[in-house]
Every structure is written in C-alpha cells, then in structure tokens.
Amino acid sequence: xxxxxxxxxxxxxxxxxxxxxxxSFLEENWLYEAITETYIPLIDIFDRFIxxxxxxxxxxxxxxxLISMLQDPLLQSRYIRHLDRLIELAEKEIERTMYKRELHRxxxxxxxxFLEARELFVNKYKKDLVSAFKKFQNLKKLEILTSxxxxxxxxxLGIHPSAVRTQIKIAVDHYKKTFGIKPAGMWLPExxxxxxIDEVLREAGIRYFFLDTHGISNGDPRPKYGVYAPxxxxxxxxxxxxxxxxxxxxxxxxxxxxGDPDYREFYKDIGYELEYDYIKPYIHKDGFRINTGIKYYRxxxxxxxxxxxxxxxxxEKAATHAGNFIFNRKKQIEYLSFHMNRRxxxxxxxxxxxxxxxxxxxxxxxxxxxRKIASDQKTIELITPSEYLExxxxxxxxxxxxxxxxxxxxxxxxxxxxxxxVYRHLHIAQExxxxxxxxxxxxxxxxxxxxALNQAARELLLAQSSDWIFIMKTRTAVEYAHKRINxxxxxxxxxxxxxxxxxxxxxxxxxVELRDNIFPDIDYSIYQEI
Amino acid sequence: xxxxxxxxxxxITNKRGHVKRDNLFxxxxxxxxxxxxxxxxxHYGKTKICLMVIDPYxxxxxxxxxxxxxxxxxxxxxxxxxxxxxxxRVHDVKYIDFDGTNANYWFDTEVGxxxxxxxxxxxxxxxxxxxxxxxxxxxxxxxxxxxxNFVQTPRADMSDNREEKWISMRENYFHGPILPEEPVxxxxxxxxxxxxxxxxxxxxxxxxxVFQKSESQILRNDIKESGLSSxxxxxxxxxxxxxxxxxxxxxx
Numbered sequence: 001x002x003x004x005x006x007x008x009x010x011x012x013x014x015x016x017x018x019x020x021x022x023x024s025f026l027e028e029n030w031l032y033e034a035i036t037e038t039y040i041p042l043i044d045i046f047d048r049f050i051x052x053x054x055x056x057x058x059x060x061x062x063x064x065x066l067i068s069m070l071q072d073p074l075l076q077s078r079y080i081r082h083l084d085r086l087i088e089l090a091e092k093e094i095e096r097t098m099y100k101r102e103l104h105r106x107x108x109x110x111x112x113x114f115l116e117a118r119e120l121f122v123n124k125y126k127k128d129l130v131s132a133f134k135k136f137q138n139l140k141k142l143e144i145l146t147s148x149x150x151x152x153x154x155x156x157l158g159i160h161p162s163a164v165r166t167q168i169k170i171a172v173d174h175y176k177k178t179f180g181i182k183p184a185g186m187w188l189p190e191x192x193x194x195x196x197i198d199e200v201l202r203e204a205g206i207r208y209f210f211l212d213t214h215g216i217s218n219g220d221p222r223p224k225y226g227v228y229a230p231x232x233x234x235x236x237x238x239x240x241x242x243x244x245x246x247x248x249x250x251x252x253x254x255x256x257x258x259g260d261p262d263y264r265e266f267y268k269d270i271g272y273e274l275e276y277d278y279i280k281p282y283i284h285k286d287g288f289r290i291n292t293g294i295k296y297y298r299x300x301x302x303x304x305x306x307x308x309x310x311x312x313x314x315x316e317k318a319a320t321h322a323g324n325f326i327f328n329r330k331k332q333i334e335y336l337s338f339h340m341n342r343r344x345x346x347x348x349x350x351x352x353x354x355x356x357x358x359x360x361x362x363x364x365x366x367x368x369x370x371r372k373i374a375s376d377q378k379t380i381e382l383i384t385p386s387e388y389l390e391x392x393x394x395x396x397x398x399x400x401x402x403x404x405x406x407x408x409x410x411x412x413x414x415x416x417x418x419x420x421x422v423y424r425h426l427h428i429a430q431e432x433x434x435x436x437x438x439x440x441x442x443x444x445x446x447x448x449x450x451x452a453l454n455q456a457a458r459e460l461l462l463a464q465s466s467d468w469i470f471i472m473k474t475r476t477a478v479e480y481a482h483k484r485i486n487x488x489x490x491x492x493x494x495x496x497x498x499x500x501x502x503x504x505x506x507x508x509x510x511x512v513e514l515r516d517n518i519f520p521d522i523d524y525s526i527y528q529e530i
Numbered sequence: 531x532x533x534x535x536x537x538x539x540x541x542i543t544n545k546r547g548h549v550k551r552d553n554l555f556x557x558x559x560x561x562x563x564x565x566x567x568x569x570x571x572x573h574y575g576k577t578k579i580c581l582m583v584i585d586p587y588x589x590x591x592x593x594x595x596x597x598x599x600x601x602x603x604x605x606x607x608x609x610x611x612x613x614x615x616x617x618x619r620v621h622d623v624k625y626i627d628f629d630g631t632n633a634n635y636w637f638d639t640e641v642g643x644x645x646x647x648x649x650x651x652x653x654x655x656x657x658x659x660x661x662x663x664x665x666x667x668x669x670x671x672x673x674x675x676x677x678x679n680f681v682q683t684p685r686a687d688m689s690d691n692r693e694e695k696w697i698s699m700r701e702n703y704f705h706g707p708i709l710p711e712e713p714v715x716x717x718x719x720x721x722x723x724x725x726x727x728x729x730x731x732x733x734x735x736x737x738x739x740v741f742q743k744s745e746s747q748i749l750r751n752d753i754k755e756s757g758l759s760s761x762x763x764x765x766x767x768x769x770x771x772x773x774x775x776x777x778x779x780x781x782x
Contacts, residue, residue: 156582159679194583194682218684221691236699389699397695402583402684410585410684420647423582424592428574490568511565 002381004228004333005345005388006373007240008366009059009210011187012039012352013151015467015484016065016518020074026284027480031069032082033293035129038356039070040117041363043125043132049370050139056370057382060133060352061145061187064174065465067130068518071178076127083121087114089282089292093270096278102308106296109311134179143384146175146183149519153414153466155192155402156423160430161530165200166457167464169526170519172204177521184386185209189466191242191349192411194402198233208238208385210349215403216241223398228336228344230388231398239400240385245332246348249325257321258359262313265297265306266358295360318361322368330379343381345388349405419472425489429460432496437527440499451513452504453524456495458516463488491516579663581678586655586686591618592647593663595675603665603673614665616641618648619672623680624657630677638666655686 014034019025049056069075090111097103125132136142148154149170157163168186175183185208186201193211201209208230216227216239223231227241250256257263271283271292283289297306298314329346336344355362373380406413415423436453443449463485471481491512498504579593604611618641621633641648641663650661659681664674 218688220689221693222689232697393700394696394698397697412584415584415590425570486570487566489570490566
C-alpha cells in the first residue's frame with residue numbers, strides 16, 4: 001500500500017512579449033526557445049505516457065500571459081519561421097561537422113529534434129499548444145493552475161487591494177475562457193503571499209495555492225504536520241507548502257542534478273562559438289551574438305576545457321537521477337508517515353522552463369521518474385492537490401506567514417536598489433486607475449471612452465509584471481525591462497490624461513490597442529476600489 | 531528609435547510585395563509610428579509617503595513632498611524651520627488603533643532634504659508599522675508632511691501558538707469563510723487523517739519531528755547561499771555575461 005503522496009508542480013510562465021511593430025524582435029525568442037526546449041518536449045512525453053497507458057499526475061500552472069502568447073496567431077507564425085531557420089542551421093551544421101564524428105551525431109540529433117518539434121507544433125497540434133495541455137487536463141492526468149493576470153508580484157502591489165483583486169480575477173476569467181472550467185488552484189507569482197490574499201482567492205473561487213516552506217511552517221498556529229499536509233487559511237482556502245529536500249535535489253547549483261558533468265553545458269552555444277560570417281544569418285540582425293540552442297558540449301567539470309556531449313551517458317544519468325529522487329522520496333515518506341497518522345504529501349514545485357531549456361535532460365528525467373513511479377515501487381503515489389483535498393477534506397486551520405520563494409524568502413528580490421524606483425510610478429498608476437473607474441463608472445455606450453479605459457487597464461496590468469522588476473535585479477536584459485515598464489506607464493499616463501481632459505486620440509489609441517492586445521475582453525470596471 | 535521608424539516605413543513603401551508575402555509575421559496594414567514620446571515624470575506634485583515590507587526586519591519607504599506642503603509647514607513652523615532637520619519617523623503600532631500619538635514606540639532617522647527613499651532596519655519581526663516624513667526642529671517639535679499606510683512584518687520563526695483546530699472543507703460547501711457552524715474538530719473528535727488524543731503520535735509534536743533540524747533556519751541559510759528560487763528569464767536570449775553571473779550566484 002502507498003505510504004504517501006508526491007505532488008509535482010511545474011510553473012510555466014513567460015512575460016507578455018509581442019512586438020508586431022518590428023519584423024523580428026530579440027526578446028520574442030524567449031517564447032520560441034521555451035516552446036522548442038520545454039513545452040514541446042513536455043507535451044511529447046505526456047502524449048507518450050497516454051499512448052503507453054502510464055498513469056501519471058502532474059500539476060502545472062500556465063500563466064495568462066503565456067497562454068495568450070501561445071494562442072496568438074502572429075507569434076505562432078513567427079515561431080514556425082524561427083524553427084525553420086533553426087532547421088536550416090542544423091542542416092548546415094550536419095555538413096560542417098561531417099568530419100568531426102562526435103559533433104556530427106549531435107548535429108543530426110538537433111536536426112531530428114527540430115523536425116519533430118515542427119511536426120508536433122504544425123501538424124499534430126495545429127499551432128495550438130494550449131489545446132494539448134487542455135487535453136491532458138481533460139484526461140485527468142494534468143491539473144492546470146492559473147496564476148495572476150500578468151504575474152504581478154502581489155505583496156508589493158497590495159497597497160491597493162483592488163490591484164490584487166484585478167490580477168486574480170482577470171486570471172480566473174481568462175482560465176475559464178481558455179479551459180471551459182473554473183480553476184481549482186492558483187500559483188501565486190513567486191509564491192508571494194501576505195495574510196489577506198487568501199480572502200481574495202476565496203472570493204474568486206480558488207480552492208488552494210502554494211507557498212514556500214517557511215510560509216507554512218511559520219504559520220499561526222504552528223501547523224502540526226509542517227508542509228506535509230496543507231492548512232486551511234481562516235478564509236477556508238487551502239495552502240500547500242514546498243518541500244525543501246526535493247526542491248534542493250533538483251534545484252541547487254551545488255548539489256542539484258542539473259550540474260552533473262555528463263549533462264549538456266548550457267553556456268557553450270554555437271551562436272557564440274562559431275565564426276562570425278558563418279553564424280551571422282542566425283544571430284541578431286544587428287550582428288550581435290545570441291544563443292541558438294545548438295550546444296555540443298557536456299558540463300565536463302569545473303574546467304573551461306569542455307568535452308563533447310554524449311547523449312547516451314546523459315540519458316543514463318537522467319535515469320540514475322530519477323531513481324535517486326524516488327529513493328529519497330521513499331525514505332522521506334517512510335519517515336514522515338511514521339510520525340503522522342495520515343499519508344504525508346510532498347509538494348515539489350519547479351519552474352517548468354528548468355526542464356529542457358536550462359536542464360536539457362530535464363524532460364528525460366521526468367519521463368524516467370513517471371515510469372519508475374508507475375512500475376517500480378509501492379510507497380509513493382502521485383497526486384494533484386484537488387485529489388488530495390478530496391481524500392483529506394479535514395485539515396488544520398492556520399494563517400500562513402507572509403513569504404515568497406525568492407532569495408532570502410521574502411520581498412527583497414522585487415524591491416532593492418536596482419528596481420525600487422518603479423513603485424512610486426506603479427502605485428500612482430494604480431491610484432489613477434481607481435480614480436478613472438470611480439469617475440467614469442457610468443459612460444453608457446460611449447465606445448471611445450470604454451476603449452480608452454480598457455486600454456488603460458491593460459497598460460497597467462502589463463506594467464505590473466514581476467518580470468521587469470526581476471530582470472532589473474538580475475541585470476540580464478535590463479534595458480528591455482526598463483523600456484517595458486516605462487512604455488506601459490507612459491501609455492497609461494497618456495490615456496489617463498486624455499480621458500480626464502476629454503482628448504482621446506483615436507489613431508493613437510488604435511495603435512496602442514494593436515501593440516498591447518492582451519485580454520481583449522477586459523472590462524476596466526474590475527478596478528473598482530474595495 | 532527614430533531609425534527604426536524610418537526602417538519600418540521604408541519596408542512598407544518600398545518593398546510592399548515582400549511585406550505582403552510575409553504578412554503572417556507582420557501587420558503590413560498598420561502605419562507604425564513612434565507612439566511613446568513622453569517620459570515618466572520625476573514628481574507627481576502630490577504629497578505622500580508609502581511604506582513597504584522587504585522582510586521581517588527591513589522596510590522600504592518612498593515619498594514625495596509637494597511644494598505647497600512645504601510652504602504650509604514652513605508657515606506653521608515659522609522661524610524654527612531654519613534649523614529643522616528632515617526626519618523619517620517610524621511608529622510601532624502593533625495591536626493599536628493608531629491616532630498619530632499612541633504608538634508603542636517610535637524612532638527617528640535623519641534623511642536628506644533631497645532624499646525620497648529610505649531602507650529602514652528593524653529589530654522586531656511580526657509587528658506593525660506606520661511612518662511619517664516631516665521635520666524635527668531643534669526644540670524637538672515634529673511637523674509631519676505626510677503619514678504612510680500601515681504595514682505588517684512577517685514572523686521570522688515558528689509560532690509558539692500550537693492550538694489545533696481541524697476543519698472539513700469540500701468543494702460543494704466552499705462558499706465562504708470558516709464560520710462557527712462548520713464542524714470544528716478537536717482532539718477528541720477525530721475523523722480519518724487528523725491527530726487523535728488516543729493516538730500515541732499526538733503526544734509528539736509532529737511539527738518538531740518534520741522540522742527536527744530546525745529546517746526553517748537551515749532553509750533560510752541555504753537560500754542565502756544558493757538562492758533556491760526561480761525564474762529562468764535570465765537564461766533566455768540576452769547576454770551570456772549576465773547569465774554567467776547568475777550561475778555564479780547560484781541556481782540552475
């Protein structure tokens with residue numbers, strides 16, 4: 001008999017990046033890379049499980065911004081263009097590496113992968129990957145969570161409760177529209193929580209959400225079972241806590257699986273390695289080098305002298321690591337079940353893009369993990385949070401502590417020297433949005449006003465994405481992040497002024513609507529003050 | 531940005547056929563123009579101070595003081611204004627209906643006249659605060675420009691409260707906050723899966739067993755070292771330099 005449960009949670013998210021005003025745009029590649037390296041491989045293994053009758057359970061969030069991009073016809077077409085260029089590059093690589101056996105077989109491997117990705121994307125799912133996830137959910141193998149509308153980091157927006165409510169409410173409506181059912185669970189962006197958010201979740205009909213370990217363990221009263229059973233907030237919404245051990249095994253750069261010497265090295269990409277004239281057509285059009293996704297070397301060790309990647313060795317390691325993960329979960333669950341008079345649940349959440357994009361062998365690891373759990377053991381049962389709550393509707397009442405899963409466990413990543421300037425502008429915009437809604441609550445059929453007000457709501461939501469603030473902190477695409485926050489706040493401010501002064505410029509508004517086209521059904525009145 | 535505009539126009543007018551062929555990738559019909567000519571203002575002309583929580587021992591405040599506010603406080607303070615200093619006053623208001631005078635205690639930090647943000651260190655976790663920005667005269671009078679919102683700092687460790695209330699929730703009656711009429715279980719009334727008084731396990735505090743190594747503390751230390759956190763944005767596209775830096779700091 002099973003002694004406990006494992007709940008794997010993958011958080012899939014990318015910020016809304018879509019630039020129809022440019023023929024191609026560097027940052028749109030984030031989506032294309034994630035599609036090829038993460039989403040398609042995951043869909044592929046989920047499909048194989050179903051074809052082979054392997055019973056599995058995975059919980060996965062798909063944020064409204066990611067869903068909107070995956071469903072956008074322009075980005076879908078551009079993805080195919082991107083993939084075709086990759087296929088072309090891989091063909092050239094097959095030729096170039098003809099006399100380097102170790103690399104040649106890898107060029108063939110990439111070529112094959114890209115062709116398979118194209119087949120799955122174009123022919124099997126007709127460019128609509130969301131429909132694939134929906135299918136797995138309908139088969140009860142995958143439980144899809146929603147997340148906030150634009151992944152706003154709620155603890156720092158919460159100075160205006162209506163901003164928090166809007167982020168949550170729009171996400172729930174978007175989910176219903178996409179999947180035809182209401183979402184049971186929510187992935188709070190960055191697990192950012194403070195007491196009070198649970199009440200908003202309850203109003204929106206959400207049954208459960210996730211927190212980092214200390215969010216649960218520092219709850220009041222102290223939860224008897226720690227993170228190995230959910231708690232009910234006083235509002236009645238359940239909170240599941242992250243298990244630290246399973247996170248660390250996969251995630252830690254020091255001890256985690258992805259750092260194994262046999263796995264593929266992320267940092268040696270032919271976009272940076274090959275001769276400029278040869279690679280030029282496949283890097284940025286302005287000539288600076290970028291990642292292509294074709295990488296030939298393994299991590300090798302703490303050395304600059306990287307050795308060629310050997311797929312068979314990496315595959316073997318992925319199998320070993322899946323076995324090791326199961327072994328550790330079994331020990332953990334056996335220990336916990338001895339101290340608890342119910343079956344413990346181990347919640348293991350990860351960023352979905354870890355698997356495949358960063359950790360190339362991640363999807364293989366998931367593949368092995370699911371197969372081994374289904375056939376090799378009887379201690380662990382895979383479960384989704386909804387299934388757990390059906391089996392254990394009785395839980396302890398405790399108010400979790402404010403927390404996040406970011407560096408040091410609180411809000412520091414999203415408010416520090418590089419990004420603190422954002423909040424005075426964001427908060428003023430929130431205030432102004434509430435002012436607009438109050439003042440223009442009754443505009444009857446004035447379509448122009450309605451359009452302008454709805455667009456103001458979209459601009460504010462886009463400005464609120466936690467991603468821009470996070471990028472400023474990590475110092476990666478800082479210029480772009482600054483540009484995005486500025487752009488949306490400036491557009492918002494212009495709309496605010498135009499609406500207040502009765503000077504809405506239709507041509508300008510039309511263009512902004514075409515550029516920032518997320519949430520076409522938005523109704524600005526959602527911002528009403530509470 | 532200007533050059534981009536020129537480029538786009540050229541593309542549309544001179545290579546119409548080409549653009550048309552590629553129209554799946556590009557909105558050919560739209561005359562894209564530069565639409566973001568304005569910049570964010572430095573000031574909004576509104577007096578306000580906002581307080582935000584960073585962690586159990588750290589707050590952040592930002593403020594803006596409108597010229598009219600300075601004028602009116604100047605008038606109130608009279609001559610005392612000359613030697614007054616700009617002060618950020620933080621009130622501990624835990625369990626208090628704060629009226630401006632009844633804080634548990636308060637502390638002052640001198641800030642510069644031109645400053646508009648501050649990071650505030652605290653020595654207690656799990657408390658409530660409110661801040662004021664103002665001037666302090668050498669006579670000791672405080673004139674407030676603005677008072678902030680209230681914030682609640684999180685607990686930095688486990689609660690000593692071990693009260694156990696267990697409740698049943700099912701989707702079909704998931705319609706409101708937990709109310710007294712809902713069945714609340716105590717230790718004597720034990721359905722499946724909750725600790726019972728007769729069960730020897732309930733004599734042990736499971737939270738101590740499952741966190742026996744004071745996991746919460748270890749966790750925080752580890753997070754400090756390696757950042758077991760998320761977000762792979764830094765690994766998409768972009769510059770390798772930034773990514774490598776990220777790796778050195780610690781996560782995959």
